[in-house]
Amino acid sequence: MYLKTERDPEGGWYDRYVQLVDSEGRTIEQLGKHPTLDELREIERKHSVRINLWQQGLVCYECGNQINKRFSSTLEGHLLCWDCATSKEPYEQGDLTVNTDPTKSVLSESKLHEKSLCDYVINVATGCKHGCRFCYVPSTPAIKNRDRMLEKQAEVENPQEDWGSYLLYRDDLPERTHNGLKETDFSDWKVTKRGRGAVMLSSGTDCYQDRRAAQITRGCVHELVDADIPVRILTRSPNVTRDIDLFKKSDGLVTVGMSIPSFDTSLVKALEPQAPPPQARWEALDEMFRAGIPRFVSFSPTYPTMDRDQIRETLSWFEAIDPEVVFHEPMNPRGKNFEMCLEATREAGYEHVAKDLERIQRNDQWAEYAVEHIELVQELANDFRNVTVHSWPDRKLVNSSHGDTKRKLKNMRKQVSPESFASQGRF
Template identity: 70%
Template sequence: MHLDTQRDPDGGWYDRDIRLVDKEENVIEDFGKDPTLDELREAEHRHRKRINLWQQGLVCYECGNQINDRFAARPDGQILCWECAKSENSREQGGLIINTDPTKSVLSESKLHEKSLCDYVINVATGCRHGCKFCYVPSTPAIDNRDEMLAKHADVDDPQRDWGSYLLYRDDLPERVHEGLQETDFSDWKTTRRGRGVVMLSSGTDCYQDRRAAQITRGCVQELTEHGIPVRILTRSPNVTRDIDLFQKAGNKIAVGCSIPTFDTALVKAMEPNAPPPQARWEALDKLFQAGVPRFVSFSPTYPTMDRDDIREALSWFAAIDPTVVFHEPMNPRGANFQMCLEAAQEAGYVDMAEELFKIREEDKWVEYALDHIELVQDVAGQFENLTIHTWPDRKLLQETSGERYRELRKMKKEVSPETFESDPF
């Protein structure tokens, strides 16, 4: 299945019809002139096939040059060549500043193998519409060292404070992943004991936060899994269920998970202002369960006001969708994001939460809370036959403990999550 271009003999360079044809050149779908990127990506979804958009006769909506290499799209979906895309001004759409991400890298090595998550990451965008107050991403080099780029392309003054207000898409990632994999020497593929050569989408944004991000994600996942590369998907969005067909085809090459730190909807609204409610995320996991897709839960961060009953309630919901693993971490008070959590709790009227967050700014109080929650989650999970908890204790916790507790934490830190990934190329 590929695109076919038919020029109008009585027209000019721009007068060309774009059609989708099969191997026998039979027309599957006629897009007419100037199909949008959304229309082309949704055709991929409908027909369950990848359509490589490079060198397919598509032309830039602005300058008319043929799309033979990198490209992007305007907010209305019109396709732009890379030169036009780089000069495009940011635009406001649905309360967000939208533009193109100029990032050159496609696949990045990651230290998340330390948490048994992956060895590589792919991020489909820079920024995230969810705007989670506790998000650590704006303090990482991927955001923190790009102030000039974010100011130029998204009018960002403070990447941390403005988190949730800007989103720069990487529309041509599927094509770039495809090209990169053709040249990959898999004998050099990084495969650590805990990372297992897995590629994670996404560590720095939600790869299903909207349809445009989901379209990019589908293309990347399809390319990776068809090359036998194991993939982990982490999201807060029910949009993830749109690709169940792709996940089923990938089999044990994929693990799909949702972040659900609590089922307190009002608290989630305060801390994750633009993210879908926790129940909707659980329902997405339930659909994955019913479809037989390997799934996991990210139970993090657990808030200091959560007691045994709160944790038992959450774990009982998780047990119902029979996850391979539940990843757990308590909250960490370092960074500007923690202050934003404290402010959000105060503004939402969560007095007890604000007080507890204020307390754990002191290191000894944080250590006490973090150790208590790690033990509590492990203990309560023991009441469910089908729950395995994977906790990655912060390095500081090991420094503050000794004896049997230290040995237990060190063992947790070295463990590999119980998932089984199938990988062909290595």
């Protein structure tokens, strides 16, 4: 299927009727004049196709130039050429400042193979509306080194403190992924033992946080699967279930995971203020289970207040959706984001949590808690038939440990997760 445009003889150059037609030229959908990006992406989803929007006869809503290369859209979804899109002032959408992300890169090599996650990442946006207080992303070079861009595109004064209040979309990412993969020499593709050549969406934002991000994500996943590349999706959003049809057709190339640190809804809300509740995330994984989609859980970060019974109960919920693996990581008290966790728990009335967080700011107390949680989660997982834990001990934790503990932690860092999702791909 492809788009066909016809000029309105009574209108100007930019007045074009748009149709979706099949390979024999038969009309499948009448889209009228100036279909929005939302309408075009939903047409793709409805008919389970990918439509490359470049050089399709579509025109910019503002200047009338044809969309031949990069593009974005207005708040209402009207297509904009790159010149018009990048000259736009940021606009407000509720409590969120929104604009276009000028990032040039598509795929980025990643060190997340150290956690047995992937060798490459694709981020569908810069920023994230969830605003998780413990999020490490604002402290990474991907954000810290782009402060001028963020100030210009989203009026961001402090990328860390403002995290959760800005979001810059990469609307044309599916098209750029398509072109990039066509030009890729896969003999040079990075394939490590633990990353397995997989691409993860997303390491720096939630790829299903809203409809617009989800549409970008679907297009990218479609292109990756068509290229026979294994894909890992990590999200906190139940929106991921909208693409079960695509995941089913991927022949096991896609694995879908949810971050669920706890089922204490109010505490999770305090630390992840805009993210969906943990029960809704579990229900999305349950849908994946019933649909036969490979799935995993990111049990991360576990809070220092969680005791044996709470961890056991959480693992029992995970067992019910039969994940291929449960990734686990304790909380790490580093950087400004940890101070924001302290502040958030106090504001929410969780003084006992705040005291425990303060306690683990001492290196010796953090190391004791982190090792205890890693060993406890590993131990309790043995009580469940369908729970296999893959731990993520921090390098600093390994270096501060001794004897048998250090050897165990070093071995955990070398292990490969037990998933099979990548076995069907080209690598």
